[in-house]
Amino acid sequence: xxxxPIPTPLIRRGDVIADVLIAxxxxxxxxxxxxxxxxxxxAEGATIDLTKITPSKEAIAWTERCGRSPEFRQAILDExxxxxxxxxxxxxxxxxxxxxxxxxxxxxxxVANAGLDxxxxxxxxxxxxPHDPVQSIASIRRHIKEKTGADVAVxxxxxxxxxxxxxxxxCALAVSGLDPLEDLRGREDxxxxxxSMTQEARADQLATAANTVMGNASESIPAAIIRDxxxxxxxxxxxxxxxEPEEDLFRGIV
Amino acid sequence: xxxxPIPTPLIRRGDVIADVLIAxxxxxxxxxxxxxxxxxxxAEGATIDLTKITPSKEAIAWTERCGRSPEFRQAILDExxxxxxxxxxxxxxxxxxxxxxxxxxxxxxxVANAGLDxxxxxxxxxxxxPHDPVQSIASIRRHIKEKTGADVAVxxxxxxxxxxxxxxxxCALAVSGLDPLEDLRGREDxxxxxxSMTQEARADQLATAANTVMGNASESIPAAIIRDxxxxxxxxxxxxxxxEPEEDLFRGIV
Numbered sequence: 001x002x003x004x005p006i007p008t009p010l011i012r013r014g015d016v017i018a019d020v021l022i023a024x025x026x027x028x029x030x031x032x033x034x035x036x037x038x039x040x041x042x043a044e045g046a047t048i049d050l051t052k053i054t055p056s057k058e059a060i061a062w063t064e065r066c067g068r069s070p071e072f073r074q075a076i077l078d079e080x081x082x083x084x085x086x087x088x089x090x091x092x093x094x095x096x097x098x099x100x101x102x103x104x105x106x107x108x109x110x111v112a113n114a115g116l117d118x119x120x121x122x123x124x125x126x127x128x129x130p131h132d133p134v135q136s137i138a139s140i141r142r143h144i145k146e147k148t149g150a151d152v153a154v155x156x157x158x159x160x161x162x163x164x165x166x167x168x169x170x171c172a173l174a175v176s177g178l179d180p181l182e183d184l185r186g187r188e189d190x191x192x193x194x195x196s197m198t199q200e201a202r203a204d205q206l207a208t209a210a211n212t213v214m215g216n217a218s219e220s221i222p223a224a225i226i227r228d229x230x231x232x233x234x235x236x237x238x239x240x241x242x243x244e245p246e247e248d249l250f251r252g253i254v
Numbered sequence: 255x256x257x258x259p260i261p262t263p264l265i266r267r268g269d270v271i272a273d274v275l276i277a278x279x280x281x282x283x284x285x286x287x288x289x290x291x292x293x294x295x296x297a298e299g300a301t302i303d304l305t306k307i308t309p310s311k312e313a314i315a316w317t318e319r320c321g322r323s324p325e326f327r328q329a330i331l332d333e334x335x336x337x338x339x340x341x342x343x344x345x346x347x348x349x350x351x352x353x354x355x356x357x358x359x360x361x362x363x364x365v366a367n368a369g370l371d372x373x374x375x376x377x378x379x380x381x382x383x384p385h386d387p388v389q390s391i392a393s394i395r396r397h398i399k400e401k402t403g404a405d406v407a408v409x410x411x412x413x414x415x416x417x418x419x420x421x422x423x424x425c426a427l428a429v430s431g432l433d434p435l436e437d438l439r440g441r442e443d444x445x446x447x448x449x450s451m452t453q454e455a456r457a458d459q460l461a462t463a464a465n466t467v468m469g470n471a472s473e474s475i476p477a478a479i480i481r482d483x484x485x486x487x488x489x490x491x492x493x494x495x496x497x498e499p500e501e502d503l504f505r506g507i508v
Contacts, residue, residue, distance in 0.1 A: 089507050091501065109418065118447070171419070189374045191377070205463075209257065209459075249350050251343065
């Protein structure tokens with residue numbers, strides 16, 4: 001399997017992200033294109049102008065608890081509300097939010113700061129997810145097919161925090177053209193025993209593999225290609241489904 | 255970056271895992287060798303004979319709550335105690351355990367079933383982590399250097415569950431020859447702002463990238479090589495440090 005970075009010029013509002021990816025890489029049919037949610041949101045003009053936000057008392061209280069400006073905290077509360085979410089906790093610099101965005105078929109998403117970030121966006125702004133990531137990747141995939149003839153799958157990613165672990169890994173928010181989960185239940189192990197539990201988080205793993213060559217600092221590598229992966233494409237297009245809290249190994253705990 | 259699977263014959267007790275990896279691949283200096291903890295534990299004879307275990311009342315209660323045999327539940331309780339851990343919760347088929355194994359410099363590990371597994375091991379046995387994963391990878395790395403001259407880094411992995419997400423990804427238990435975390439704090443983002451928070455979970459990301467070509471079913475691919483990664487090697491050798499519960503974004507929640 002090859003994991004190939006796609007370095008690009010700085011992404012700006014109004015860019016057509018599919019055109020940028022086409023110009024900066026050599027896409028082939030069968031490639032899986034992994035692209036950062038922040039780059040897509042920036043191109044789509046989803047940047048939030050913090051200078052236009054009036055913080056509530058709740059936002060000020062969150063700033064006292066975990067830092068950053070009340071305007072940023074208010075933007076997180078607004079984004080949490082937009083995605084039918086709630087705040088579960090906090091640490092210095094981050095709130096832990098649980099989101100159920102429109103179109104998510106199952107479960108919820110546990111993310112820091114409702115997906116909002118102050119880095120890699122212009123001064124006085126915050127950047128989060130595209131308003132509708134499924135629509136974004138469907139459009140990217142169709143556009144690549146039309147312009148280049150290449151039939152690719154597309155994954156849109158964000159970084160993910162995990163309990164008790166330092167550092168971020170990537171997760172897949174939405175996928176087009178590939179099953180996001182590989183269900184091994186019913187298959188046999190090395191000794192012929194039937195597996196009763198194992199599922200592979202295929203899209204999250206591919207997102208993380210791509211993230212090893214992408215950058216969270218100033219690398220300007222907002223996307224990557226995964227090639228020679230041996231995976232079959234499929235019809236799936238949507239948010240990666242999550243686990244309902246009551247079915248979760250972490251239930252009652254998170 | 256290339257991620258190359260290392261298919262092997264079935265690993266058995268008494269195998270020298272470094273010799274198996276050498277025989278089944280073409281290792282070069284600079285390669286990162288990622289190997290499954292279960293394969294190493296099997297070779298080292300760390301298999302647990304469940305037929306020799308007498309379950310306690312607590313083990314029987316865990317079986318009533320989340321299935322599997324009382325002997326398997328007792329093995330998990332024993333492994334949890336060996337690694338100075340505790341049980342936090344459960345779901346069908348799994349207990350959620352928090353472990354602080356000897357040699358872990360910071361934090362703890364949140365894992366399903368104390369790392370024990372009933373798949374890919376012979377009937378009536380369970381398989382978990384090597385008794386001392388740091389010792390295991392140090393030995394593998396030294397052995398590869400002595401036999402082939404190749405200076406490789408080694409990562410030993412297990413699968414990881416995450417709140418609200420279906421499917422497993424990989425995490426790095428221990429690393430030899432590479433910094434497990436890449437601290438981006440103090441570096442500048444695309445717009446010249448200093449990053450105040452971001453760390454990359456480098457070892458976990460590499461483990462997950464490798465896991466995309468390894469197998470949890472009957473693939474017999476217990477290891478992979480990561481090549482052309484552009485990362486510098488370092489002196490680190492040890493468990494990947496974790497977050498102390500009181501510093502955790504998930505604190506009070508997990």
